[in-house]
Amino acid sequence: KNQVEQSPQSLIILEGKNCTLQCNYTVSPFSNLRWYKQDTGRGPVSLTIMTFSENTKSNGRYTATLDADTKQSSLHITASQLSDSASYICVVSATGTASKLTFGTGTRLQVTL
């Protein structure tokens, strides 16, 4: 069964600090992995997309990594800001199943002063 597990479930950090969110998946055959940011009361918005051959991809202060061998991905946030407070969702799709996105349940991040 295709599954995506994220950790931690929730995280509180001080503004300016860095943090790393984890995603483990068992989706096969793997096509791509996306990290979404979901602000409270809004729909998810894509941050990065990574394919099998990509190890690292950055989007501003967000850096995603992918290890296709161990089926793990991480999202690193540098110099966190209050506006980073949101849920971060890891989404994996399998080859040939455009409609079948497997979602993690997300990590809820709170950045405080």
Next chain:
Amino acid sequence: DAGVIQSPRHEVTEMGQEVTLRCKPISGHNSLFWYRQTMMRGLELLIYFNNNVPIDDSGMPEDRFSAKMPNASFSTLKIQPSEPRDSAVYFCASSLRQGRGNTEAFFGQGTRLTVV
């Protein structure tokens, strides 16, 4: 483009009533998805349309749920009769299907449904 537009943003209804959620996808997109999000289960795909045709409805929880896409610019998700356990946020998303893959899915702001 205004993005994916959903209405209403909030809906409170009594158990047993019919509920209709509406979605306008991004112009030019040919794939449309309905998702349900709860704290316990996260985001779950309910149904997927491609070129207005339902391709995968295996996520529709039961016969009380139905979805239609009469044209490329409009879709509805109907619950009849509604039950308290249907309370959730319902998201519509659209994307462009090219070949065997889809481009990024863009989500609407969701409809928060509360059934009392």
